[in-house]
Amino acid sequence: MAQVRCPYCHEYIDRAEFPAHEAAHRKARPDGQQTDYATLPDEDQEQGDLAGVPQVYVHRKCGVATGMPEEIIRSYLKNPYMYMADATFCCGCRKHVPFRDCEWTETGEDLQSYTDKLRAAKPEMKPKGCLGAIAFIGAGLSGVIAAAFC
Template identity: 45%
Template structure:
């Protein structure tokens, strides 16, 4: 296959140029966060209300809360296996393990929340979805 579907911008990119294309998405911003993150294509993201869905997490080690971008929330709601074990902390300016974060809205540990979403997905679908090629 000559084209790769970019999991960051969802454009088709020639395989030969993909490494450079990906590097632009993953380049760090001044605060240390990657410029872009992998998401589900906009047409496949969760379309429902986000009422009751946690969106802000606290890192107790530094005391700073971080709001998760809506496109990431809507992506992991349809594919809770999409992201690895880390999330960005605006206080530390670094990616930290999800077990270090607590959702401010519910008080639940982010790792436990993610595990609950993954278990619910498996009850319905039987197996995780394929991982995107990054």
């Protein structure tokens, strides 16, 4: 039976069982976040020191700071196109909000400008046309950077 690699837990799952498996990862927690979020497998994530990489952002509307988990940071540093919805979770509002409405506490830069710069540095990773977008969706990638430390 054909298997697919889950973008959440990175285990190999029978294709027929994957929809139910993925639904369990995407189930809403009481705080509004999904149970799990897509990341690259550890071996594919950006390696090395994260010194100088912003990790905490503030949603300008509510003023609450949210911490971004290391595995998500390392995933988008390796592939800045991984999270295409350009939204992230706000611990204050308890929902996903646009990158442009949040800024890094370390630099004051908004998350959208930061992400745009990362993407501009790796144009070869940009998904190609509609098929590229379908590949992201078909792989189960939610497109939202959202797991957060509240």
